[in-house]
Amino acid sequence: MDQNTNFPPADDLKIRWKRIRQSLLENRMEACLISSGVNIYYLTGHIFGGYVYLTADDDPIYFFQRPAGWDHPQAVPIRKPEDIPALLKERGMKLPGNIGLEADQITYNEYIRLQAVFNPATATNVTPILRKVRMIKTPWEIQQFRISAKKHAEAYRHIPSYFRPGMTDIELQNEIEREMRSKGSIGLFRAFGNNMDIYMGSLLSGDNAETPSPFDFALGGGGLHPSLPIGANGSILRTGNAVMVDMAGNYTAYITDMTRTFSVGKLSEKAYRAHQVSIDMNNRLMNTAQPGTSCAEIYNWSLQMAEEAGLGDCFMGTRQQAKFVGHGVGIEINELPVMTSRSQDLLQPGMVFAFEPKFVLHETGAVGIENTYLVTENGLEKLTVFEEEIREL
């Protein structure tokens, strides 16, 4: 197997395969064929061009087209997916009667093509199974979050040193990006679903924090250009502005999500009060959440606390308010579970999620914090440990 510590050990992959196999059986799928990059990475620890074929009872086969010459015990070169059935038959494996395909991830035409490869099998959507399995992290995955979280906090420590009076939001973000890249940030920010574009994260300050975004992130911002309307928009960071930094901690394939708020000079009393409510919500979460806690309940009491503080109209935005207050993280920034009023999920050990109660204040900007938490048998462990008060730049 792969020796490099950047690769998951065999034991860890076996946990994943076993969970998926069990779920395939429960959903009456005899096999699945995986072709999205994130799920290939999850199943193998590699990114390759090709397909992972996993049956309900065998270890997966890595059918690959690229990279050329790849040498791996489970890898089998193919020219095209249509080669797969004959290769399965050569191995004495029967073709599945029901095959799982990633209906929420691959294009219509790719799905139709793969369906034809296994004709006359029935095809079923395997995306929800993978999303559910990926929701519960393995021991190696949890280690990866710890690596990301530690470096993420270290990067935020340097933020005040990069501030200069008169600089713009994007200038400060650029310095943070450089700091993160120089310490090993992979840069790429993966998200589930189409049209969830962003570049390494967001920095919001002043009125720009109110600008609604077309994307399903917690907050918006106008962005630098109409082709990427999210985050910093080139505004000068002025005295009295809050500066919310929400960059992705992607130092491994597993992204930690952490937001901290800085200030240029002093903020309004309301801003400090709202920020404290966000800290209080994080503390309440730490003190009460445990396996079995309802994700919907977490959203509901967060909204209630915001309203009781008289801050309901600026909770999770003003002109556009996000209807969630937390979300699973992993290889993608928006994994399961989601802390929203309609969630059916209960917390389970091994879940890793971000909790981000935020307030947007006219003229000031956004305040609040976001942490990434691991659900353990006993409650929560905070992965993103870093001072939570508003720090003056």
Next chain:
Amino acid sequence: MDQNTNFPPADDLKIRWKRIRQSLLENRMEACLISSGVNIYYLTGHIFGGYVYLTADDDPIYFFQRPAGWDHPQAVPIRKPEDIPALLKERGMKLPGNIGLEADQITYNEYIRLQAVFNPATATNVTPILRKVRMIKTPWEIQQFRISAKKHAEAYRHIPSYFRPGMTDIELQNEIEREMRSKGSIGLFRAFGNNMDIYMGSLLSGDNAETPSPFDFALGGGGLHPSLPIGANGSILRTGNAVMVDMAGNYTAYITDMTRTFSVGKLSEKAYRAHQVSIDMNNRLMNTAQPGTSCAEIYNWSLQMAEEAGLGDCFMGTRQQAKFVGHGVGIEINELPVMTSRSQDLLQPGMVFAFEPKFVLHETGAVGIENTYLVTENGLEKLTVFEEEIREL
């Protein structure tokens, strides 16, 4: 209409709509419903969450879900795509008998859902139509490339000043990223097709240039982490190494693609010779290409020149050799046409494409140049004007 010069003027959008309408008619589609970010941007100059509905005879309607409160004369708020038919009927528009959907861009489940919205219409793949129309750039789009190209060249001018002996490939890349971001690079690097991940571009040096990649870019590289196996891998830039810089010039939504080669100390005689062959190929292209030139022919004579120079075995890679030598650029890095032996495309005025004949030399790294060219009535115009010789760092 939108006043900001970052938005395309109405005249320019009308050119696009007209071309698509004509193509819909030719392909017997009465309408198309567009939901991919890049095509929404192409059709409207905006990114929004929702759908563009374009019939063969009317201007498009922008059905949007987000951002909240968007005020635009063509924009109509919806909660879900299922709202669209009733809204069309309200406007006295009949439902189409044949609807174009983006079968090569949207997921299987999204396609099925949209198909059901227009049931019992026949659905046809509209992706190839959009790709063909987008292949011929409008006047405003060409302006955008000029802006990107100028800033792209300006960024490369600074590269030598960032080099320090003993630094790694990724450290140098990080400085270039910072330079580009500080001058307005949007950062996000859009590509057509699944599993084409990269972060702002690639810097290749030494043996890493030979590492095959799973992605369909011209060259590979091992990358920083198995979850993003492309580009710089943390190697120290050593005397005798070529340093190939191939970053995306995405200062507007239109990406210029430009590669230049630098050196640490002097390179081998073979490296300079191979680099000159790449320059010669670019000069031949400039001197011969014009409307009507076959894209396949461009590939074929490039390969032939490489072979005649005794460099066929290191042309476009060694362990894995790309089978194309150029590609259209635009909102995405990999648009039409493609300079490959199987291309049926002929050059047409308004095409913008990158030409990137490269050689990978064992131990040295990659050499060669890449320029972005505009096809005019009279031949080619080089957009990425910047010195082409190998520059010693």
